[in-house]
Amino acid sequence: MGTKKRQQFIIGVDLGGTNIVVGAMSADGSRSFAARSIPTGAELGAENVADRIVGLIEEVIVDTVAETRAQRSDIIGVGIGAPGPLDRERGLVIVAPNLGWRNFPLRDRIAERLDLPATLDNDANCATVGEWWQGAARGGTNVIGMTIGTGIGGGLIVDGKLFHGSSDVAGEIGHTTIDLNGRHCKCGNYGCLEAYASGPAIATRAREVLVREETASLLPSLVDGKLETLTAETVYKAAQQGDAVANEIVRDTARYLGAGIANLLNIINADVVVVAGGVTLAGDALFTPLRAEVRRRAFRPAVDATRIVPGELPGTAGVVGAVATFKLQHLGTL
Numbered sequence: 496m497g498t499k500k501r502q503q504f505i506i507g508v509d510l511g512g513t514n515i516v517v518g519a520m521s522a523d524g525s526r527s528f529a530a531r532s533i534p535t536g537a538e539l540g541a542e543n544v545a546d547r548i549v550g551l552i553e554e555v556i557v558d559t560v561a562e563t564r565a566q567r568s569d570i571i572g573v574g575i576g577a578p579g580p581l582d583r584e585r586g587l588v589i590v591a592p593n594l595g596w597r598n599f600p601l602r603d604r605i606a607e608r609l610d611l612p613a614t615l616d617n618d619a620n621c622a623t624v625g626e627w628w629q630g631a632a633r634g635g636t637n638v639i640g641m642t643i644g645t646g647i648g649g650g651l652i653v654d655g656k657l658f659h660g661s662s663d664v665a666g667e668i669g670h671t672t673i674d675l676n677g678r679h680c681k682c683g684n685y686g687c688l689e690a691y692a693s694g695p696a697i698a699t700r701a702r703e704v705l706v707r708e709e710t711a712s713l714l715p716s717l718v719d720g721k722l723e724t725l726t727a728e729t730v731y732k733a734a735q736q737g738d739a740v741a742n743e744i745v746r747d748t749a750r751y752l753g754a755g756i757a758n759l760l761n762i763i764n765a766d767v768v769v770v771a772g773g774v775t776l777a778g779d780a781l782f783t784p785l786r787a788e789v790r791r792r793a794f795r796p797a798v799d800a801t802r803i804v805p806g807e808l809p810g811t812a813g814v815v816g817a818v819a820t821f822k823l824q825h826l827g828t829l
C-alpha cells in the first residue's frame with residue numbers, strides 16, 4: 496500500500512474595496528488553482544460581504560477538489576488579507592474606510608462558517624510576504640514591500656520575519672511624511688508619501704500641470720479632453736510615447752518614492768525593496784530616476800546592499816501572500 500503523504504491545500508482571500516479575489520494553493524506553494532473574483536459589494540454591509548467571501552471560497556474548494564481529486568479534508572485552512580488597521584490576535588478589522596467597517600470579526604465569521612482554521616493579516620503585509628515567498632523578494636532577509644495603487648501599502652520583513660510592530664501598524668510606508676507642509680492626506684496628516692505618489696495623486700499632479708501651464712501635451716487627447724477621467728495609467732502611456740509633461744510627472748513620482756525608500760533604507764537596511772502595483776507599468780522611466788534618488792539620499796552601504804525591483808506577481812501577490820501568512824500564523828513557517 497502506498498503511504499504517500501496526501502497533498503494539502505490552503506485557500507487565500509484578498510479582500511479589497513472593489514473586488515474579492517480567492518484562490519487555492521498547494522501548501523508547499525508549488526501549485527495554484529481556481530482563482531476567482533467577484534465585486535466586494537461593500538454597500539451591502541459587513542455580514543453580507545462575509546457571506547460573499549464564504550460563497551466564493553466554497554466555489555474555489557469545489558473547483559480545487561475537482562481539479563486535483565483532493566478531498567475536502569485536504570484543505571487545511573484559509574488565509575485572509577484585508578485592509579487594515581487590524582487586530583490580528585482577535586481577528587478583527589478595526590477600521591476599513593473603503594468598506595465602512597468598524598471592529599468586524601472577519602476571521603471568526605469565515606472560520607465558523609467553513610469549519611476551517613483561518614488567519615487575518617493586513618493586505619499590504621500579505622502582498623509583501625507573497626513577493627518574498629514566490630516573487631521578486633525571494634531569498635531576502637530584510638525586505639521592504641510597497642504596493643502602489645489607490646493608496647500606498649507597505650510591509651516589512653526584518654531578520655527573516657514579517658514585522659507587525661506593537662499593535663499591527665508596522666509598515667505603513669505610505670503615511671510617512673516627505674513634506675512637512677505638504678498635501679493633505681486621507682489619513683489626516685499633511686505631506687504623506689501617499690498624497691504624492693499613489694495612483695490618484697499621480698493623476699491629480701498631472702491635471703494640475705495641464706491646468707496651470709499652457710504646455711503642449713498628449714494627455715488631454717488620450718482622455719478626449721476630459722481631464723477628470725485622467726488616471727495614472729494615462730500618464731504612463733503618454734510618458735512611453737515621449738510626452739514631456741507625462742515624463743516630468745513620472746520623474747517627480749520617482750523622486751518622491753525614492754525619498755520615501757531612502758528614509759526606510761537608512762532604518763531597515765533592507766537587501767530587497769519590491770515596488771509593486773500599477774506604477775510598475777512606467778518601467779525604467781520610473782525605476783532609473785527612483786534608484787538615482789535613493790543613491791543621492793541614503794547611506795552608501797545601505798544603497799550598495801539593496802536591490803530595488805518591480806513586483807513579479809501582478810494581480811496574484813495578495814492571494815499568494817494570504818496563503819503565506821496563513822502558513823506563518825498557523826503553521827509557524829513558510
Ligand SMILES: [Zn+2]
Binds near residue numbers: 671680682683687689
Ligand atoms: Zn497619510
